[in-house]
Amino acid sequence: MNKFSSLLVVSLLSGTITLGAYKLFLEENPGSESKLSITSDNYARNVSLGAENVDFTTAAENAVHYVVHVKNVTVSEIPSNPIMEYFYGYRGGQQQTQIGTGSGVIITEDGYIVTNNHVIQNATELEVTLNNNKSYKAKLIGTDSKMDIALLKVDAEEKLPYATFGNSDNMKVGEWVLAVGNPYNLNSTVTAGIVSAKARNLSKDGIQSFIQTDAAVNPGNSGGALVNTRGELVGINTMISSPTGSYAGYSFAVPSNITRKIIEDLMEYGNVQRGVLGVEGRELNSAASKEFGVKQTQGFYVNAVSKNSGAEKAGLKQGDIIVRLDNQPVNSFTDLSSYINTKRPNDVIQVGIIRNGDEKTVPVRLTKKELVNVDYNGFEFEDLDAADKKRFRLNEGVKIKDVSNEEYMEYAEVLKGSVILRIDGNKVTSMEQASRILNSKANNQKFRVELITQRGERLQMFL
Incomplete structure (x- = not known):
């Protein structure tokens, strides 16, 4: 009897310690805010199961509540056109409003939302609508145009449902995934598919790495969630491969591990630390x-x-x-x-x-x-070394190390080795400063430079 009592006490004590450890390490601190939720890697995988044996309902039910509709309002001025004004009474100088739409994913209970940079680019006003039809004005916190990620923030009175980040490195080709978004201005829509490939690079500079899936993704899905069968966020849907502009076989998502790192950088530093x-x-x-x-x-x-x-x-x-x-x-x-x-x-x-x-x-x-190099729009730059400074009689500037932009290949031999002194009128003293200027621009946006060629000629041109 005493032995039984001892075993009972040990069992109860073990259960209490286990529960306490769970409370300490797994439950979120109720007082903490703006902290991303990350899943544990210890789980059973559904990879080998056919579609008829996989339960998508729980994952879908969770995901539709943390995926939102993003409306982008852009106001631009219509340029004047004297000929059109004279013949047709067309009046320039008026403002024109354009509305774009996309999706987003709530990632914290206090209203941080991740979406694509191209969804919110050039927006003068942003509005987010939840699955329960509540709408909020959103403000832009930061962007990473190279990886096509943007971070928004809404101020809501209540705590919002949010996504838990899964480990995208652990995704397997053939694993079932769901794409959740707001295509065609519909409320959250769910489609299913499998991971077709990982580490797909669709850019010339090779820095992008996408999860490829055959889940149906259409216009308006951009910025939406790619989730696994446990409802964990494993990617942000970004683009489709299609001759028609609508779904025709393959779609691509920024992996959650890369997305999470970008978001944490924007939250902590205000820019992406590469x-x-x-x-x-x-x-x-x-x-x-x-x-x-x-x-x-x-x-x-x-x-x-x-x-x-x-x-x-x-x-x-x-x-x-x-x-x-x-x-x-x-x-x-x-x-x-x-x-x-x-x-x-x-x-x-x-x-x-x-x-x-x-x-x-x-x-x-x-x-x-x-501190090493900067790539932008098919141009690679590097800091001047001691020999460069002596040769050009300069103390500052950045050197064009290489040219891969096809538009400028005929001038590549002239441009290689040239020293840039100014970008868009701003004096360039170092690579770090040049990077800040160029990272503030949209992808492929041209910039005006003042440079000295290797022959000592001073030129002004757009790159």
Whole structure:
């Protein structure tokens, strides 16, 4: 009997400790605000089940409440046209109002909302409507035009339903997902599909990494949620691949891990903190392996190491093959860039490399991107070194390192090595300043520069 009593006391005590640990570590602090909710990775997966055996209802029921409708009101002035005024009585100088729509995802109970940058671009007024038809004026907190992410904020009297972030790195090809949004101005609409591919790169600079899915996504879904069967946010629906402009097979979403990092940066710093490894090169395949004389056909071959970068300080060399970052395998450049996009300057990454046939791991501290190089609209810039300053007799400016913009390829030899002195009339003293100016612009927006060519000619032109 005493032994039974002892076991009962131990069982009750264990249950109390377990419940206390749950309260301490898993429940949110009721006094905390603007904290993103992140799921645990310990769960059972539904990957191998057919559609008829997967229950989508719980995930859909949760998601429709945290996905919202976003209305973008843009007011612009109609330019004057003397000919139209004379013949048709057309009057210029009047204001024209345009309305655009999209979707968004509530990510905190106090009203932070993530959407696409292209949904809210150039907006003079933003309005958000919840699934219960309540509408709120929204203000723009910050954007990342390169990854097409924007952060909004609404002030609501009550606590709002919000999404829990899932781990997009753990998504598997073939896993079931739901796309939730407001296409065609309808209330929250849910479609289902599978993950078709991961780490899809659709940009020339290679910094983007999308989850590809065959869930039906249409105009108005932009900024909506891609969720797994547990209702966790694993991506922000961004674009479709279609000859008609409507769904025709594939859609793409920014992974939740990249989205979460961008949002946390905007909340904490007001801008996106980008770290870089500091390597240049090519992803391997049969042809590249033959060209470089290596056996590996997967991985990232290092052609060059950037000056002042973490890679240089850690001792990475030309000829190294990067095959792993922390525990993530690297089979392509997109694998490499997508993982780096989830990190910040000064984060330390364990870089797995193959050097002369031997595998080793090197810890690399990421460098602030602006201290190494800046890419914008097919132009790559870098700071002046001591030789540049002596040659051009300058103490400041930034140098055009490379040109990949097809529109300017015929001038590439003239532009390469030229020093930019001003951007849109603003004096440029460093890469960090140039980055701030260029990051404030929309994608592919041209800018006016004053520069000195390698022959000493001073030019003004739009790039």
